[in-house]
Amino acid sequence: MSSSSSSFKFKCFQCFFMLHVFAATSILSDNSSFNNFLDSAKSPEVFDWMISIRRKIHENPELGFEEFETSELIRSELDKMDIPYKHPVAITGVIGFIGTGLPPFVALRADMDALPIQEMVEWEHKSKIAGKMHACGHDAHVAMLLAAAKILKHHEKDIQGTVVLVFQPAEEGNGGAKKIVNSGALENVTAIFGLHIAPELPVGEVASRSGPILAGSGRFEAKISGKGGHAALPQHSIDPILAASNMVISLQYLVSREADPLDSQVVTVSKFQGGSAFNVIPDYVTIGGTFRAFSKQSFNHLRQRIEQIIIGQAAVHRCNAIIDFLDEVKPGYPPTINNGDLHEDFVNVAVNMLGINKVNSAVTPSMGAEDFSFYQEVMPGYWFWLGVQNALHKRLESLHSPYLEINEDGLPYGAALHASLASSYLLKHQQNVPGVERRYHGEI
Numbered sequence: 494m495s496s497s498s499s500s501f502k503f504k505c506f507q508c509f510f511m512l513h514v515f516a517a518t519s520i521l522s523d524n525s526s527f528n529n530f531l532d533s534a535k536s537p538e539v540f541d542w543m544i545s546i547r548r549k550i551h552e553n554p555e556l557g558f559e560e561f562e563t564s565e566l567i568r569s570e571l572d573k574m575d576i577p578y579k580h581p582v583a584i585t586g587v588i589g590f591i592g593t594g595l596p597p598f599v600a601l602r603a604d605m606d607a608l609p610i611q612e613m614v615e616w617e618h619k620s621k622i623a624g625k626m627h628a629c630g631h632d633a634h635v636a637m638l639l640a641a642a643k644i645l646k647h648h649e650k651d652i653q654g655t656v657v658l659v660f661q662p663a664e665e666g667n668g669g670a671k672k673i674v675n676s677g678a679l680e681n682v683t684a685i686f687g688l689h690i691a692p693e694l695p696v697g698e699v700a701s702r703s704g705p706i707l708a709g710s711g712r713f714e715a716k717i718s719g720k721g722g723h724a725a726l727p728q729h730s731i732d733p734i735l736a737a738s739n740m741v742i743s744l745q746y747l748v749s750r751e752a753d754p755l756d757s758q759v760v761t762v763s764k765f766q767g768g769s770a771f772n773v774i775p776d777y778v779t780i781g782g783t784f785r786a787f788s789k790q791s792f793n794h795l796r797q798r799i800e801q802i803i804i805g806q807a808a809v810h811r812c813n814a815i816i817d818f819l820d821e822v823k824p825g826y827p828p829t830i831n832n833g834d835l836h837e838d839f840v841n842v843a844v845n846m847l848g849i850n851k852v853n854s855a856v857t858p859s860m861g862a863e864d865f866s867f868y869q870e871v872m873p874g875y876w877f878w879l880g881v882q883n884a885l886h887k888r889l890e891s892l893h894s895p896y897l898e899i900n901e902d903g904l905p906y907g908a909a910l911h912a913s914l915a916s917s918y919l920l921k922h923q924q925n926v927p928g929v930e931r932r933y934h935g936e937i
């Protein structure tokens with residue numbers, strides 16, 4: 494009896510599987526379906542709602558791991574759409590699920606945190622919190638992922654597998670993605686997509702590349718201790734300002750003399766603090782900065798040499814130095830490296846939706862960094878730039894500028910691309926997974 498019953502279930506499931514693949518194919522795989530997603534995202538019902546959410550979040554920016562109200566807003570919208578979720582993940586993070594609840598699982602990620610910047614744009618929805626601003630567009634990222642969720646929920650019966658919505662805290666320096674990965678919430682996810690607004694790219698255009706697109710980034714801070722005293726009697730002091738100045742100069746040689754000129758790297762000393770009087774040599778100086786590279790090997794080499802130079806130069810100048818790479822508080826970010834197969838999927842989806850002239854598939858990499866790379870360390874991942882250029886602006890403002898103003902007309906493209914990338918990934922990978930396996934294993 495048990496065997497006949499299981500074979501019956503198996504046959505029924507095969508029918509279920511076939512029917513749904515056909516249904517999904519008809520809705521999700523041809524050009525018109527991608528346009529449908531874009532049409533849905535541009536419809537007043539989705540567009541107006543998405544923009545109002547973006548503006549609400551823009552008015553109430555919250556810094557990394559403090560996104561409590563943003564998280565609450567996301568959960569209330571997911572509740573209204575009847576989308577189940579896990580919370581809290583990584584303090585304020587929310588992980589939503591659309592589809593069968595079964596494999597394959599594909600994730601879409603939006604970061605939610607703001608920056609400690611005073612907004613200088615005068616507009617109706619200016620930040621209401623002094624000294625905090627969504628100057629990196631993460632407000633738009635959240636709104637676009639919610640809109641993608643709305644579109645996908647509408648097609649839920651056709652989704653073969655599960656779309657995992659990752660609303661992630663603390664991208665700006667605190668590595669919220671690492672905390673999400675460590676929580677185990679994405680264990681069965683086999684691919685992840687993420688996007689970032691690009692103020693210099695026109696609306697309706699995207700840019701990305703296969704392989705490295707953003708650098709790995711690390712931080713260092715060093716305290717150089719000497720012996721303070723009267724500035725007119727240097728022979729009685731050990732001057733940490735001179736020692737630190739030599740360190741700054743010596744650190745410049747790492748990129749100009751030690752690195753392969755074809756392997757892009759950066760070492761910047763961006764912090765130099767010490768002394769407060771014209772006639773006093775201080776006891777100590779602190780310096781700090783960032784270093785960037787595209788390979789683990791180059792990154793580790795820089796880190797090792799920064800330490801050697803600071804300790805060595807301290808000794809030359811009779812000082813002591815303690816160096817901290819801030820691994821616990823602000824973990825370094827690995828390089829963002831786009832998976833080649835997902836790149837092909839992305840180009841197909843984006844060209845179908847936007848047209849070939851709107852897709853730059855070989856953008857120049859940037860020395861900026863993203864904690865999206867933590868996902869890419871544990872699964873194939875793909876990250877791209879989305880155009881939100883404000884055509885009215887004479888001067889282009891960059892990300893992290895207090896004058897950043899994005900063109901909200903770009904948001905439907907992000908929402909539709911999210912929805913299309915997830916559904917086409919599931920459709921493609923559905924066909925490779927045996928039905929029975931799928932049914933009984935790997936629930937998230």
Ligand SMILES: [Zn+2]
Pocket residue numbers: 629665892893
């Ligand atoms: Zn940023």
Ligand SMILES: [Zn+2]
Pocket residue numbers: 629630631664689
């Ligand atoms: Zn950002």
